Amino acid sequence: MSVGAPAGTTVPPQTDALRLDVARLRADFPILQTTVRGKPLVYLDNAATSQKPRAVIEATDRYYREQNANIHRGVYWLSEQATAAYEAVRAKAARFLGARESREIVFVRGTTEAINLVASSFGRSSLRPGDEVAITAMEHHSNIVPWQLACEERGAQLRVIPMSRQGELLLDEARTVIGPRTKLVALCHVSNSLGTINPVAEIVRMARSHGAAVLVDGAQAAPHMPVDVQALGCDFYTVSGHKMFGPTGVGLLYGRADRLEALPPYQGGGDMIRTVTFERTTFAPIPAKFEAGTPNIAGVIGLGAAIDYLEALPRDAVTAHEHDLLRYAMEQLCDVPGLTPIGTAAHKAPVVSFTMDGVHPHDVGTIVDQDGVAVRTGHHCTQPVMDFLGIPATTRASFAFYNTRADVDALARAVRRVREIFPR
Amino acid sequence: MTDLSDLYQQIIVEHNRSPRNFKRLDDATRTAAGDNPLCGDKITLYVKLDGDVISDIGFQGSGCAISQSSASLMTGAVKGKTVVEAERLFHSFHAMVTDAHAMTDPMSLGKLAAFAGVRQFPSRVKCANLAWHTLHAALAAAAEPVSTE
Numbered sequence: 220m221s222v223g224a225p226a227g228t229t230v231p232p233q234t235d236a237l238r239l240d241v242a243r244l245r246a247d248f249p250i251l252q253t254t255v256r257g258k259p260l261v262y263l264d265n266a267a268t269s270q271k272p273r274a275v276i277e278a279t280d281r282y283y284r285e286q287n288a289n290i291h292r293g294v295y296w297l298s299e300q301a302t303a304a305y306e307a308v309r310a311k312a313a314r315f316l317g318a319r320e321s322r323e324i325v326f327v328r329g330t331t332e333a334i335n336l337v338a339s340s341f342g343r344s345s346l347r348p349g350d351e352v353a354i355t356a357m358e359h360h361s362n363i364v365p366w367q368l369a370c371e372e373r374g375a376q377l378r379v380i381p382m383s384r385q386g387e388l389l390l391d392e393a394r395t396v397i398g399p400r401t402k403l404v405a406l407c408h409v410s411n412s413l414g415t416i417n418p419v420a421e422i423v424r425m426a427r428s429h430g431a432a433v434l435v436d437g438a439q440a441a442p443h444m445p446v447d448v449q450a451l452g453c454d455f456y457t458v459s460g461h462k463m464f465g466p467t468g469v470g471l472l473y474g475r476a477d478r479l480e481a482l483p484p485y486q487g488g489g490d491m492i493r494t495v496t497f498e499r500t501t502f503a504p505i506p507a508k509f510e511a512g513t514p515n516i517a518g519v520i521g522l523g524a525a526i527d528y529l530e531a532l533p534r535d536a537v538t539a540h541e542h543d544l545l546r547y548a549m550e551q552l553c554d555v556p557g558l559t560p561i562g563t564a565a566h567k568a569p570v571v572s573f574t575m576d577g578v579h580p581h582d583v584g585t586i587v588d589q590d591g592v593a594v595r596t597g598h599h600c601t602q603p604v605m606d607f608l609g610i611p612a613t614t615r616a617s618f619a620f621y622n623t624r625a626d627v628d629a630l631a632r633a634v635r636r637v638r639e640i641f642p643r
Numbered sequence: 644m645t646d647l648s649d650l651y652q653q654i655i656v657e658h659n660r661s662p663r664n665f666k667r668l669d670d671a672t673r674t675a676a677g678d679n680p681l682c683g684d685k686i687t688l689y690v691k692l693d694g695d696v697i698s699d700i701g702f703q704g705s706g707c708a709i710s711q712s713s714a715s716l717m718t719g720a721v722k723g724k725t726v727v728e729a730e731r732l733f734h735s736f737h738a739m740v741t742d743a744h745a746m747t748d749p750m751s752l753g754k755l756a757a758f759a760g761v762r763q764f765p766s767r768v769k770c771a772n773l774a775w776h777t778l779h780a781a782l783a784a785a786a787e788p789v790s791t792e
Contacts, residue, residue, distance in 0.1 A: 579706060579708060580707075581709075582709070585764060585766075586647060589647050597681070597682060597683065598683065611705060611706075641651075641708070
């Protein structure tokens with residue numbers, strides 16, 4: 220869809236066929252019923268973390284009340300129950316991401332750990348001096364720093380695919396960055412600070428033509444769109460549970476089976492071994508090879524409930540609703556004097572970053588908070604994006620399916636109040 | 644209940660828009676840098692000492708209204724003061740923005756009393772304090788950049 224509609228353009232009402240029953244869905248989220256400073260919470264920081272439906276909260280609660288035992292090792296009934304529940308989520312996650320097999324899913328703490336795992340293990344096994352890793356100009360620090368560390372350790376070079384000022388990857392430039400030396404390309408599916416939806420399949424084709432692997436950071440995509448790793452053609456895909464209505468401290472690493480099998484272990488410990496002697500250790504097959512130690516069992520079970528919740532939503536209606544919120548927010552905010560949207564790609568997730576003439580984003584954040592409006596202010600862990608655009612920070616409103624046009628109205632009112640306190 | 648007008652007083656908004664002493668001093672005898680990397684506030688402070696008197700002071704920087712107006716008002720408040728007087732103001736200011744039970748008489752702080760409202764906004768206290776900690780470092784001739792995060 221196209222955003223950045225000129226001020227004065229009216230957004231057409233949604234058609235009934237695609238209307239999402241948002242009021243009913245909001246009732247599933249206890250925190251959305253709370254107030255901040257006596258005003259209803261207007262939660263617009265979903266790109267940082269999403270709120271949790273009752274189903275997720277109750278699933279983790281039930282696990283601790285009724286199923287808690289360590290997994291994979293106990294021969295008693297309770298441990299078998301916990302193991303079955305944990306492994307059932309692996310199968311569910313494999314379906315959710317379109318993986319061929321359950322063993323292609325590794326449970327991790329989140330996207331950051333997933334990327335660190337691949338950067339460390341792929342780096343040690345596959346990067347040689349003179350090799351290159353390509354990332355993009357819009358990556359989150361968590362998809363920059365692990366590759367810097369790996370490249371430094373292995374004497375490899377980190378290359379960056381540039382973007383336009385609108386926040387779109389420059390594909391012609393990408394064709395010159397990705398070349399015969401490229402061993403891996405790492406890019407975000409959706410940019411957290413700009414909202415851009417990247418042409419992942421096209422980048423994968425470029426990488427494939429040079430035999431390079433591709434890791435896709437899907438942290439910002441999974442809450443908004445169905446993901447099919449086979450259709451994307453990527454080798455690795457990462458997801459954070461807490462950004463897709465699940466618990467914190469749990470996430471998914473998808474790795475194509477042959478790729479995962481070729482990687483050396485990341486962490487050593489219990490559960491990831493076959494045999495241990497003081498002289499030598501042999502490792503468990505994937506995915507256990509990458510799951511050292513007792514995992515976040517309750518988190519995994521909560522994530523399973525989040526996947527069930529997301530899959531039960533009418534996805535087309537969610538997409539239409541989120542696009543409506545994005546267009547409506549752009550229209551309402553662009554009317555505010557001196558406001559500049561940051562990130563105006565043609566294909567965007569519902570993220571609106573902006574700057575205001577003469578007002579620092581932290582002042583914007585404090586002022587709108589007085590009206591119960593929660594937005595993120597700062598560099599959003601994308602300092603190179605801010606440097607490229609020549610701005611210190613932005614204010615970012617990021618939406619989920621449970622947000623409404625009334626939330627956008629509250630944001631726009633609060634932002635106008637900023638303008639009153641800081642006249643141009 | 645917090646009140647925005649306590650935080651963004653007219654004088655704070657005005658000093659943010661037109662900061663005083665926003666200049667580099669080529670003849671500074673002390674300089675110090677301060678930044679809050681997480682929120683991006685930056686200050687470089689230039690101090691000219693004649694004996695133990697701050698005979699001139701300037702700053703450059705960027706960041707939120709609280710950090711920049713605090714630097715502007717601080718430079719006005721300490722110019723012409725002795726090092727000991729400036730340190731005393733630093734302690735009074737720090738107490739005012741962090742301690743609800745501070746015994747500081749707001750009148751003794753003059754225009755700086757405009758920052759009393761910051762105390763109600765815990766996440767913004769570091770913004771108000773940055774310039775003062777940077778001054779403290781400059782007067783102590785500290786080599787490392789300071790941060791109030």
